[in-house]
Amino acid sequence: xxxKEAILLLVGLSAGGIIAAGVFAFLAIIxxxxxxxxxxxxxEHIMLYESCIILGGVLGNxxxxxxIPIGLGGFTFLxxxxxxxxxxxxxxxxxxxxxxxxxxxxxxxxxxxxxxQYIILSIALGKLTGSLLFxxxxxxxx
Numbered sequence: 001x002x003x004k005e006a007i008l009l010l011v012g013l014s015a016g017g018i019i020a021a022g023v024f025a026f027l028a029i030i031x032x033x034x035x036x037x038x039x040x041x042x043x044e045h046i047m048l049y050e051s052c053i054i055l056g057g058v059l060g061n062x063x064x065x066x067x068i069p070i071g072l073g074g075f076t077f078l079x080x081x082x083x084x085x086x087x088x089x090x091x092x093x094x095x096x097x098x099x100x101x102x103x104x105x106x107x108x109x110x111x112x113x114x115x116x117q118y119i120i121l122s123i124a125l126g127k128l129t130g131s132l133l134f135x136x137x138x139x140x141x142x
Contacts (some may be wrong), residue, residue, distance in 0.1 A: 012065055020057040032095045090124070 027033060033053070037043060062068075 016060075016064065017057070020060065024053060024057060027092070030095055032092055035095055036091060086128075 033049060037046065037049060042049075
């Protein structure tokens with residue numbers, strides 16, 4: 001039984017590691033990390049960025065495999081985590097849009113000279129509102 005569990009652990013961690021490596025390679029190819037480093041002018045902290053990216057992948061795999069209790073202060077942790085994930089997803093979306101040059105195409109097709117930023121903001125606020133309503137409704141249910 002112990003050998004079976006050890007093999008399952010090895011296969012699970014390996015598969016998760018491969019998927020995480022693919023996701024991070026995709027993010028590196030489209031230029032999310034170099035763009036963030038360039039915009040924040042933090043070139044001297046590249047090793048810290050790399051360590052955080054690797055640590056995030058490993059902790060993501062471990063938290064996906066095991067249910068780790070958050071304990072006291074969990075609400076604060078989840079708030080900070082949610083904010084960080086939201087910022088990252090926003091950076092990812094903007095990087096994809098910039099990479100694919102989608103914003104000028106949308107602007108030309110909708111004949112928008114001014115106001116595209118308000119459309120993007122309204123879409124983001126709609127997503128935020130929908131997410132908050134979804135989680136508020138299910139908060140406290142088991």
